[in-house]
Amino acid sequence: MKKKILAFYLSLFFSSTFPVVTQAAVFNASADVSVAPAISQDALQKLPWHPIVPPASETFKITAANPQINQGDIQGSVAAFTLPADRGSLEITLSSLVNDRSVFAPSVLVLDEQMRPAAFYPSSYFPYERAGVMSGDRLEGTIKLTPSLGQKQIYLLVYTTRQDLAATTKLLDPAKAYAMGVGNAVPDIPDPIAQHGTTGELHLKVRSEQNMGSVMIGLPVTSSNAPAPVVVGSNTPTAATTSAPVTKAPAEPVLSDTEAYFNNGIKQAVKAGDIDKALKLMNEAEKLGSTTARKTFISSVKGKG
Structure with a gap:
């Protein structure tokens, strides 16, 4: 049963019509x-x-x-x-x-x-x-x-x-x-x-x-x-x-910490069977510039299956 659920999520994920961004726009309309x-x-x-x-x-x-x-x-x-x-x-x-x-x-x-x-x-x-x-x-x-x-x-x-x-x-x-x-x-x-x-x-x-x-x-x-x-x-x-000054933090250390934070969260979510949460973590990480979140999600799901 779990394998069928994972397969369903993977089919959604690899589909070009997967509506992650569209859903966010709809549900955030009030904001x-x-x-x-x-x-x-x-x-x-x-x-x-x-x-x-x-x-x-x-x-x-x-x-x-x-x-x-x-x-x-x-x-x-x-x-x-x-x-x-x-x-x-x-x-x-x-x-x-x-x-x-x-x-x-x-x-x-x-x-x-x-x-x-x-x-x-x-x-x-x-x-x-x-x-x-x-x-x-x-x-x-x-x-x-x-x-x-x-x-x-x-x-x-x-x-x-x-x-x-x-x-x-x-x-x-x-x-x-x-x-x-x-x-x-x-x-x-x-x-x-x-x-x-x-x-x-x-x-x-x-x-x-x-x-x-x-x-x-x-x-x-x-x-x-x-x-x-x-x-x-x-x-x-x-x-x-x-008029408040905006201080730009160094990009590389922040990005490295961010990727580790999100990748660990994705792995933990998949391990717990919460694919919805893992997808949202991946999507948010990519918005912040992550280049490894998608690979982490895919490998974690395949390992789970």
Whole structure:
């Protein structure tokens, strides 16, 4: 059975229509920075960035005393966080809690170490989640990020927009939720409406790959709704858009370490039977300039078979 599965993956791999890159483009559509709002570098650099060190689970209040950005569509108080970029992939769950029928509708802009936009998640990425046994009504979404090598930190900016302030969120009435939970007839009553405000309460839960038990550059995509990891930053130096200097690291030592890192990850993934993960590692390594990742993948799979 395992040999049949390996043969299937190999046939996909050697096919010219293998959609690794196409899938990444589709699943990362929500992170398209081309539609992100423009924020001046001066405004970004003046923000007090709060450090989050994973594993972390923290709650933050957004009040009128928070830093303010009023540029373009961005309106009012914001929350600004820094995350380590040297701990591998990051899984970030952001929840905006509903209190007194009011909620902060979050949008998220991710920036690389040079404060250049790298990913954008509009408020539609954080849909309404009804109250559960251990949680209340909330807007919630999970982001998966993979910082590129050579960075020390990345940035996460949470804000709301003028359009979201003019909108509302329909909640599920507690009586309906109870009836659905116990299997009774759902009463025909109107659902409450939560107004979107400039203040609110956020809960941020962050895990790194060090806390996930394995080295992982991307997660296997199991459905069209699964969030794909977004690469933050680039190993290829580009013209800086900020006044911060960009230091170019020596290419050869970094490339050598990178190839060893990815090749070992590919071998381990194949050995564990996780071909999806091995393919993603190979694909990511080749993006970074690896010349041996493909050979490592092929030889590992043939050895596994």
